[in-house]
Amino acid sequence: MKLFIITIFVGTLLMACQQKESASCCSMPTQPKNEKEVTKLPETSLYQLDDAWQTQKGKELKLEEFAGKPTVITMIFTHCEYACPMMVSDLKAVESQFSAEERNKFQFVLVSFDHIRDTPERLATYAAAQKLGENWTLLHGSADQIKELGVLLNISFEQLENLQFAHVNRKILLDKTGSIVYSIEGLETGREEMAVEVRKVW
Amino acid sequence: MHASTFLVAIFITLQAFSQENTMVLVPDGTYKPFIKGDSKQISVASFFIDEKQVSNADFRKFVKENPQWSKENARKLFVDSDYLSQWESDSTVSKKSASGAPVVNVSWFAAKAYCEWTDRRLPTLDEWEYVAASLPYNSTDTNSIKKLIADWYSRNDTKSNYKNAMGVWNMHGKVWEWVYDFDRIQSNSDSRNKEEVPAGFFCGSASLNASDASDYTSFVRYAFRSSLKGNYTVRNLGFRCAKSK
Numbered sequence: 464m465k466l467f468i469i470t471i472f473v474g475t476l477l478m479a480c481q482q483k484e485s486a487s488c489c490s491m492p493t494q495p496k497n498e499k500e501v502t503k504l505p506e507t508s509l510y511q512l513d514d515a516w517q518t519q520k521g522k523e524l525k526l527e528e529f530a531g532k533p534t535v536i537t538m539i540f541t542h543c544e545y546a547c548p549m550m551v552s553d554l555k556a557v558e559s560q561f562s563a564e565e566r567n568k569f570q571f572v573l574v575s576f577d578h579i580r581d582t583p584e585r586l587a588t589y590a591a592a593q594k595l596g597e598n599w600t601l602l603h604g605s606a607d608q609i610k611e612l613g614v615l616l617n618i619s620f621e622q623l624e625n626l627q628f629a630h631v632n633r634k635i636l637l638d639k640t641g642s643i644v645y646s647i648e649g650l651e652t653g654r655e656e657m658a659v660e661v662r663k664v665w
Numbered sequence: 666m667h668a669s670t671f672l673v674a675i676f677i678t679l680q681a682f683s684q685e686n687t688m689v690l691v692p693d694g695t696y697k698p699f700i701k702g703d704s705k706q707i708s709v710a711s712f713f714i715d716e717k718q719v720s721n722a723d724f725r726k727f728v729k730e731n732p733q734w735s736k737e738n739a740r741k742l743f744v745d746s747d748y749l750s751q752w753e754s755d756s757t758v759s760k761k762s763a764s765g766a767p768v769v770n771v772s773w774f775a776a777k778a779y780c781e782w783t784d785r786r787l788p789t790l791d792e793w794e795y796v797a798a799s800l801p802y803n804s805t806d807t808n809s810i811k812k813l814i815a816d817w818y819s820r821n822d823t824k825s826n827y828k829n830a831m832g833v834w835n836m837h838g839k840v841w842e843w844v845y846d847f848d849r850i851q852s853n854s855d856s857r858n859k860e861e862v863p864a865g866f867f868c869g870s871a872s873l874n875a876s877d878a879s880d881y882t883s884f885v886r887y888a889f890r891s892s893l894k895g896n897y898t899v900r901n902l903g904f905r906c907a908k909s910k
Contacts, residue, residue: 506741610845614773614895615742619848629850 504530509615510641514608516574519586519601526641529600533569533664534637535657538609538618538630540577541589546632549650551593553634553657558596560658568665571599576613576620576628578606617646638664686723688713688908689832696795699883709795714788715905717834718767718842719779721752725764727779734775743774747898766823767840767903773895776843780906787845788907790890797836799829813837814882823901843904847890 504510510527518524535554539547554571575581581589586601595601604612613620620630634653636645645660647653691714695706728735728749736749750770771779773787780786788796801809817825817838825838836842893899 508742511740511742611774611895614848617894619850621846621850631850 505640505642507643508641509612509637509643512608512611512615514604516602516604516608517583518603519583519590521583524600524602529570529572529637530641531639533639533661534572534641535569535634535661536572536574536616536637537632537634538574538576538613538616538620540575540628541581541585542577542627546630546650550632550634551595553651553654555593556654557657557661560655561661566596566598569598569661571595572602573599574602574604574609574612576609576622576630577626578604578609580626616643636660636664686715686717686719686905689716690910691792691796691831691833694795696791696798698791698794699880699887707791707795709791711910712788712792713908713910714792714796714833715907716832718840718903718905719776720765721768722764724749724768724771724779725752727782731778731782734778739775741896743896744772745896745898747900748772748775750898751900769840769900769903770898771843771902771904772898773843773847773893775898776904777845779904783906785906785908787843787904790844790846790849792907793836793842793844796829796831796833799831799833799836802828802830802832804830810837811880811882814886818882818885840901840903841886841889841899843902844890847893848895 504527510525510530512526515523515525535557537550537554539550541547551573554573558566558571575586581603583603586603590599590601616633616635618631618633620628622628631648632650633646633648634657635643636657638644644664645657647656691709691712693709693711695708697706732738733740736752736754739748747770749768777787798810800807801813806812813825813827814837823839825835827838828834829836893902
């Protein structure tokens with residue numbers, strides 16, 4: 464019995480030591496901070512895009528903050544009358560295939576093409592009208608940020624004279640670290656497939 | 666300061682200046698795009714554009730000061746595996762690619778980062794095409810551009826050296842160039858002002874939309890451009906920078 468207690472005692476001590484060690488290793492001055500930041504995401508991660516966006520709640524956010532859960536992402540604009548509501552319907556149809564509990568294990572991100580009209584306030588109104596839940600984030604960014612993300616997501620777009628946008632309709636799945644693992648083009652496409660893919664990577 | 670050090674410093678400064686790419690002020694104007702749907706003339710507002718393509722030497726300076734863009738450090742998300750493959754290392758340009766030659770094997774992200782580092786930007790597709798349509802200096806033959814490009818395609822080298830009427834060098838004949846909106850949707854008049862994207866511009870319906878079906882040389886350029894992705898690097902694709910007025 465005594466030996467047992469000692470073993471536990473020593474074991475606890477060792478564990479404490481290890482924890483302390485691992486904590487101190489990461490704050491060691493020999494490892495420059497920025498180098499660590501560069502290396503922790505995979506080479507193909509979109510979360511390497513470093514610029515801050517604004518959410519529909521007016522919060523500043525870097526894409527990296529989506530790390531940890533798979534993300535279903537697409538690009539829309541709220542004045543869009545035809546394609547975008549269908550894209551959102553597609554994503555809602557994906558969501559409907561998951562239980563309330565399961566819905567916490569991944570997230571939806573809608574990035575607006577329209578950096579002028581789609582302010583965080585406007586995005587909030589849109590999210591409410593579309594009854595989008597807490598696991599949906601709508602993003603407002605600068606024209607250049609939107610362009611870079613569009614290039615990476617392979618969503619080309621063009622602003623037209625009437626302030627509408629011509630754009631590719633593509634839904635993309637990012638894994639927990641922000642790399643593209645699945646994408647599907649078109650409207651009313653991939654509803655079941657996307658749900659299957661999400662379950663593979665959460 | 667030791668005299669020789671001083672001289673070296675001056676020399677380096679002069680070198681730096683000689684590497685600086687002079688910019689040309691492009692006047693307001695219009696151009697007729699290759700795609701028929703855009704058959705009305707497109708207006709382009711006056712802006713500045715580099716007289717020549719960004720060179721290996723220019724780009725090496727950028728890489729030196731921005732090590733995240735070196736061959737070793739640049740991330741796969743932003744550059745593919747052929748990035749700067751004409752360089753032996755980040756500090757040496759191989760004999761095959763002279764320091765004054767246009768830098769190639771650079772991705773859209775790398776080109777964009779370079780221009781931003783110099784407080785400029787990539788030209789838009791419209792800006793680039795507008796300047797590229799300018800006839801060779803002193804030429805009145807409207808077919809001279811087409812001839813020049815056809816010659817280039819058949820030679821497949823970088824020997825061309827011509828200045829156009831706007832005072833810009835080698836818009837054709839050396840390397841292809843990145844533009845900011847290289848992935849722009851080539852919408853035709855039917856789909857214009859609709860959100861829908863026309864199906865496969867370069868698949869069959871393509872040639873029907875061309876404003877001049879005989880303009881094979883432009884067709885090749887548009888097709889090449891639309892085949893690119895942001896991290897692609899190609900051995901005859903470089904860039905030059907622009908600046909708004």
